[in-house]
Amino acid sequence: MHLSQHATHRAIQRSIPVSVIEAIFDFGTDYPSRGLIGLRLDRQALDLAADVLTATEVGRLRRYAGAYLIAAGDCVVTVARATRRHIH
Numbered sequence: 001m002h003l004s005q006h007a008t009h010r011a012i013q014r015s016i017p018v019s020v021i022e023a024i025f026d027f028g029t030d031y032p033s034r035g036l037i038g039l040r041l042d043r044q045a046l047d048l049a050a051d052v053l054t055a056t057e058v059g060r061l062r063r064y065a066g067a068y069l070i071a072a073g074d075c076v077v078t079v080a081r082a083t084r085r086h087i088h
Contacts, residue, residue, distance in 0.1 A: 001021075001022060001025045001074055001075075001076060002074060002075045002076065003018070003021065003075075003076045004075055004076060004077055004078075006077065006078055007021075007069070007076045007077055007078050007079055010078050010079050010080065011079050014079065014080060014081060016064065016067055016079050016080075016081070020041070020060075020061065020064045020067060021069060021076060021079055023041070023045075023049055023053075023061055024039050024040070024041045024045070024064075024067060024068065024069050024079075025039060025069065025071070025076065026049075027041075027045045027046075027048045027049045027052075028040055028041055028042075028045045028068070028069070029042050029044050029045050033070050036070050036071060036072050036077065037070070037071050037072075038068055038069070038070050038071075039068060039069050039070075039071060040066075040067075040068040040082075041061065041064055041065055041066065041067045041068065042065065042066070043065075046058060046061060046062060046065065049061055064081070066081055066082035067079065067080070067081045067082070068080060068081075068082060
């Protein structure tokens, strides 16, 4: 995983640590996003993370539930937090 300069700036602006971005990249639920791939930290992603990470680490991740990233291959283009609820 590689963060673009834009993603690095957005992560700093939005107070999203690199460890959270890595967790979203590893466990996030994927969805199509304008020709790229979006990965969302939702309940399903947190359940997957709970199988691998400690309870303390998952507890820290829960603070960032709803955060997402947009990636092109293994390069993260941007990161943000959801402003609206995603309804299926």
